[in-house]
Amino acid sequence: MTLQLARRFHAPVVLPMDATCSVLRDGTVDVAENGRISYCGPRGDAPPYQGHAETYLTGILMPGMINAHAHSAMTPLRGAGGDLPLMSWLNDVIWPAEARMRPADAYAGMLLGCVEMLQRGITTSAEMYMHAESVVDAALTAGSRILMAPAYFDLPGAPWRSALTDIENWIDADGLRFGPGDRIELCYGPHSAYMLPDEALRATAASAAARGALVHIHVAESTAEDSEQRALHGSVPQLLEKAGLLEGRLLAAHAVHLSSHDVRLLADHGAGVAHCPGSNGKLASGIARLVALREARVAVGLGTDGPASNDDLDLWEEMRLAMMLARLTAEDPLALTACDALVMATRGGAEALGRTDIGSLATGMWADMVHIGVDGAEFAAGLDVPDEQLISNLVWAAGSRSVRDVWVAGEQVIAGGQSARVDRVAAQRAVAVAASHLMAATP
Structure with a gap:
């Protein structure tokens, strides 16, 4: 035809x-x-x-550029706890605020996040967040393309089993991709190995494999997380392998603390990595082994992480940071060229997400x-x-x-x-209202 x-x-x-x-x-x-x-x-x-x-x-x-790891609906929380290390930032500021988040807050945050990304040339983002239907509605309103991974944990009042069932039902009802121009792809969002039991990881692997879906998970982001998981399982990638997650489509966000064996595991299984130099630097999480990952031919894209941990949604800045950190750690100005960085922000992100379109x-x-x-x-x-x-x-x-x-x-x-589709000023006002609600009782 x-x-x-x-x-x-x-x-x-x-x-x-x-x-x-x-x-x-x-x-x-x-x-x-x-x-x-x-x-x-x-x-x-x-x-x-x-x-x-x-x-x-x-x-x-x-x-269009591809943001390989984001929590863009967090725009109402931008700047909150900005000088805290990762775990204190999460436990003392972010998670208490997010416990008060309503669907309308997530919609407002995502709508502004989409406008911000589109204005910076980011047409696709891999999102992990709560209130997933509101996040999807906001992306469709703005005209963005997203891979939506509803986040789940093992927490009181938020059982991972019901979250997993909800994702299965959503994919079975609407398909992996839907919306104008297939703008939405549904994924699985197990938050991390340290926030879920082994059983949840195994169940996620089986469910995602049956549907050909991407699993989007934080991997070895902080030193504390990495040390604990290495003591229990050898490393986070080794745990993911045991759970069966490396047998399917997997996106490892951050992947900062990796041994040479971990890098080889990811490469051998075709896993993708979202490199987030800005967030990793702000939270003092460490410098990912980008040169080693690239040498092993791991598919690596660039991610901003959330607008509360970066604090912008700008892949141009991530390109520059990635180049500077790679060159400094390798002591080689050719460790990552401008062409290399631009590829990572575009087709590299697609490869990390397992997308060919x-x-x-x-x-x-x-x-x-x-x-x-x-x-x-x-x-x-x-x-x-x-x-x-x-x-x-x-x-x-x-x-x-x-x-x-x-x-x-x-x-x-x-x-x-x-x-061309959203009143940016009105979107910013809505985020201000959401921020006032979310941060009302946060120290």
Whole structure:
């Protein structure tokens, strides 16, 4: 069947984000009516086009970025307990506040989080949070693409078995993916090995495998967690292997404290890792072994973590932090290049999530795209510079302030830097109301 074109885009520079981070000069991208890309290549080689919806961009067109680990609905808790270490921050501030969270609070937080991410060129995020239906509704309102992993723990009043059953019923009723442009993918969100019994991990592995679903879990994030799990199980990855979780689709968030054997386990089983340098640094959790993970060919994407532990939702900042920390730890300026970081923020995130339909501009991919303006000082040398210099200026110098327009599944959701679907000021007011409620009794 011949796809009908919905729109043709021309740009002086297109970054398809293939494995070699190639730069396409004077490129064209065609988007079919189903929201998928039907052509990406040189303008001179584009197929005949008789439509009227041609867009001539003045800057760089690239794929939407993928936030591989986030709790974006936490925008009402931004800044709370900001100078505490991880476990004190969780136990004394965040979890007491979240115990008061209502569905409306989660919706307000996620709506603003989606707008913030879209404005920064993030079109997809892997979310782990409570009140999952409200989070999904907010993402659909904003036009974002998310992988939703409802979080569950082993806590009084919140039994993990019922949470697991709820996820199973939701997937069985709506399927793994649904919504316009398949914007929503349902996943499993066991919080961590230290917050769940072995039985819950084994049950999660079996349930997710039966449905082909992704399991999104915090792994070896802090020293204290890692020491306890190593004493009990050898390591968190070894426990995950014993539970059967490494046999299916697994996303290991943070993965800071890994031995060489742990890295090999993740690589051998095809697990993905969400590297969160900003959150790890703020909470003094440690520096993940990014170079070792990449050398072992583990699929690694970049994550912001939650807006209360970072405290922004900006993958451009994560790219720069990842590069600097990798170079410092390896004492090698080539340990992670600008091209490497850009790949991690796009197709690398897709690979970590086990997705083959996002993260690059190629035929059959969803048309999740970002237009970068080049009228700022960052591009004063122009676009006719060597490819390596162009990528360097984009990643090191330009960043989120240069994002102009964003499309998800071919639909424009950011126009001229602002949401095309959400009143940002009203969304911020709603978050202020939620924050007042959530933090009322928190020291």
